[in-house]
Amino acid sequence: MIVGFDYGSSNCAVGTMVEGQNVRMLELEAGRHYLPSTLYAQHNSLVVDFVANQLANTPHAEHYRHSRAGLLNGISAIRRDLDLTSNETGLQIGSAAIEEYIDFPEEGYFVKSPKSFFGAIGLKPQQIAFFEDIASAMIIQIKQRAERQLGQNITHTVIGRPVNFQAIGGEQSNQQAIDILTCAAKRAGFKEVEFLFEPLAAGIDYESRLTQDQKVLVVDIGGGTSDCSFVQMGPNYRARSNREQDFLSHTGKRLGGNDLDIAMAYHNFMPLCGLGSTLKSGLPMPNQLYWQACKINDLHLQTEFYGQSNRRELQAMQRDVNEPDKLARLLKIQQNKLGHQVVRQGELCKIALSxxxxxxxxxxxxESGLTTMITQAQLQDAVSDSLKQICSLAQDAISSAQTQPDVIYLTGGSAQSPLLKAALQQSLGNIPMLNGDNFGSVTAGLTKWASKIFS
Incomplete structure (x- = not known):
């Protein structure tokens, strides 16, 4: 069985072809085709335990248990401490993971948009191994849910990937991320795995509806990355199984909807926690503390923020600030690991203010009863720098292609933003813009491409 698999920064989705021409999106949660890219474990070692159990009686089992022996040796004691029965994994993905995190933010291990970390530079081997385990745990469960619906095994897939997983690191970062995803997909039981740029996948879905050839600039604003692909499309191109010569340019960077949410949280919520206030000495509060709290997609900053030394520093700092009540809020976020919930409010602001x-x-x-009113003007101020960077990506893609697009095709969770459309129009001129399925275009394109190359 062949599927397209969008292992996205915000959501995951799986599609299969029906009757050779229509894409069927599979249900991954109760009544939903899109599963939030989140994982919660009552203890981080339970991720390893889950993967080890799933790999039992497979060719991967012996090597995996040997490589994770140190962690697996302590699993029995951890499960006893957590009062887990033999049937309980202590692991959740998707909406269930978010619910567990909200109920028990300080007790377990929660990760949102794990794909955003896969290309991070400077990762130690044990960190790469753990990200392989996180991806494996998620992909195994998603594949199993898809197979239950289809009633047959899935063996071949095309997985979406951004043009660049990181702003820095180049091809080394990209290869590291691809290796992590390939490892996870193979562990999950996929026999054949290919990758396709996500904006190209969205473009392929758009192309299937074209009646005449066009030069299309696909702008894909995902949760963790923004990507632009300039592609020649239409009836004279879509039958080709090798489209490399049709792709005129690609640009991309690690900047997406999550970064807009983070910017909203930093600029509008962190002043409630002391950002912009002063120490008794007259010096301003250090901005870095507040970026650490909000940058949920930066492993190093999150590790620093939630470390014990930072907690002690914040507690000591309360004696030296002019507004200790505000700093107490930041300390509450640090002590209870509430950064994801703060950024989630930034996301809700962004959505509502559209x-x-x-x-x-x-x-x-x-803090009980704490609220703040956010306006569209505040949204625009918070995300203006990110929008400028996205416009620069689009300009670079057009410059590299050395021709003007006939149409701009927008897709991705943040592509419906009126601010983004206005910024692109101001930057690129009056090129016609079309909105695709903001969440389904990539999955549909991946599915069509998988059917083409594997059938």
Whole structure:
């Protein structure tokens, strides 16, 4: 069985071809085709335990248990401490993971958008191994859910990938991320795995509806990355199984919807926690503390923020600030690992302000009754730098292609933003813009490409 697999920064989705021409999106959660890219484990070693159990009686089993022996030796004691029965994994993905994290933020291990970390430079071998385990745990469960629906084994897949997984690191970072995903997919039981740029996948879905040839600039604003692909499309191109000569240019960087959410949280919520205030000495509060709290897609900053030494520093700093009540809120976020919930409120603001003039953000999980009103103007100020960078990516793609596009095809979770469309229009001129399925275009294109190359 052949599928397209969008292992996205925000959501995961799987598609299969029906009757040779229509894409069927498979249900990955109750009533939903899109599963949030999140994982929660009551203890991080339970991720390793889950993968080891899933790999039992496979060619991967012996090597995996040997390589993870140190962690697996302590699993029995961890399971006893957590009162887990033999049937309980202590592991959740998708919406269930988010619910567990909200209920028990300080007790377990929670990761959102793990793909955002796979290309990070400077990862130690044990960190790469753990990201392989996280990806394996998620892909194994998603594949199993898809197979239950289809009633047969899935063996071949095309997985979407950004043009660049990281802003720095280049091809070395990209290869590291591809290796992690390939390892996870093979562990999950895929016999054949190929990768396709996500904006190209979205473009392939758009192309299937074209009646005449066009030069298309695909702008894909995902959760973790923004990618642009300039592609020649249409009836005279879509039958080709090798499209390399049709792709005129690609640009991309690690900047996506998550970064807009982070910017919203930093600029609009962190002043409630002391950002912009002063120490009694008159010096300003260090901005780095607040970036650490919000940068949920930066492994190193999150490790620093939630470390014991940072907690002690914040506690000591309370004596030296002019507004200790505000710093107490930041300390609450640090002690209870609430950064993801803070950024989630930034995301809700972004979504609401796409259509509404203002939004009342609810921060009672930080302090009882704490709210703040956010306006469209504040949204624009918070994300303006990110929008400029996205426009630069589009300009670079057009410059590299050395021709003008006939149309700009927008896809991805943040592509519906009126601010993004206005910024692109101001930057690129009055080129016609079309919105695709903001969440399904990539999956549909991956599925069509998988059917083409594997059938």
């Amino acid at each position: 259509s509404d003039d203002e939004y009342l953000a609810q921060l009672s999980f930080v």
